[in-house]
Amino acid sequence: DAFGLFCVYAQCPTLIPSVNEGLDAIADAPTFDTQGNPHSDRSQLVPGLPSPDVRPEELFSAFSSPTAGLLFCWQYSGSNSKSNAEMKCLARDFLDDNKYRREDARVYDDVREKRLVQDYLKDRSNPFRMENGWRCSSVNIRLPKEKVKFASEEAAPEMEISGIYHCSLTDIIRSVFEDSIISTFHLTPFHQQWEISEGHTVKVYSEAYSSPAFLEAYKEINALPRDPDNNLEQVVASLMMWSDATHLASFGNTSLWPFYLFFGNQSKYT
Numbered sequence: 001d002a003f004g005l006f007c008v009y010a011q012c013p014t015l016i017p018s019v020n021e022g023l024d025a026i027a028d029a030p031t032f033d034t035q036g037n038p039h040s041d042r043s044q045l046v047p048g049l050p051s052p053d054v055r056p057e058e059l060f061s062a063f064s065s066p067t068a069g070l071l072f073c074w075q076y077s078g079s080n081s082k083s084n085a086e087m088k089c090l091a092r093d094f095l096d097d098n099k100y101r102r103e104d105a106r107v108y109d110d111v112r113e114k115r116l117v118q119d120y121l122k123d124r125s126n127p128f129r130m131e132n133g134w135r136c137s138s139v140n141i142r143l144p145k146e147k148v149k150f151a152s153e154e155a156a157p158e159m160e161i162s163g164i165y166h167c168s169l170t171d172i173i174r175s176v177f178e179d180s181i182i183s184t185f186h187l188t189p190f191h192q193q194w195e196i197s198e199g200h201t202v203k204v205y206s207e208a209y210s211s212p213a214f215l216e217a218y219k220e221i222n223a224l225p226r227d228p229d230n231n232l233e234q235v236v237a238s239l240m241m242w243s244d245a246t247h248l249a250s251f252g253n254t255s256l257w258p259f260y261l262f263f264g265n266q267s268k269y270t
Helices: 066-075 084-094 102-106 110-124 169-177 180-184 212-222
Strands: 005-009 134-142 158-167 190-197 200-204 239-243 259-263
Touching: 066 084, 066 102, 066 110, 158 169, 169 180, 169 259
Parallel strands: none
Antiparallel strands: 005 190, 134 158, 190 200, 239 259
16 A cells, blocks of 8 residues: 555455445444445344334333223322322323223223233343343352362362343354454454565554454365365454453442454454
């Protein structure tokens, strides 16, 4: 390029992400004037946390039926002693609603609906839901004991830690590689070099996909035995993980220690 940078690929790449895009192509935020590359497909990846927005079809999902939700909302709206105006509101806004069904009203049970709402709120208060790819598991860890020496790690006392929320790495890799976001991934590694002057070049270390470790992994997986009819491209999914404690409250010591996962195939500037 104009700066003298060039790439030496391990083999002919099948995909080279565009290098002439502006910042719009690799960054977006609600405060930006433009929202990403208008010519790119929008990523369809499911976010790890639920959206705070409530869709119209979810308005009555906490109740046994839309009719029960309408009656429940009217009962707990306004004042405790229902006025004439509120009775008119019941007839005009609730009973006349298209979702109101007389057969559901006949089996309406206030106690049951309260229990359903409580269960719904309890579940909704947990951001790590199954529909967002989360699983809940437990792990067992071995513990040391003061002034006691064990013959092996298996002989040490064991403690079970429950309530650990995590996502399947396989599911994450599959969903990312099936998404349009893959067009921004570097699947064929390369050496990047800088031509300082004619005949004088130096290696450039910048991204994970141009690192010696990535190149070694790429050579290793492509040297594995393959079925005669398997002509699919074999690529490296570069997973970068780290963890850091996160303080959750201004007062007290409530905290989390989340693990973060990023793909090294994508530019760190994305």
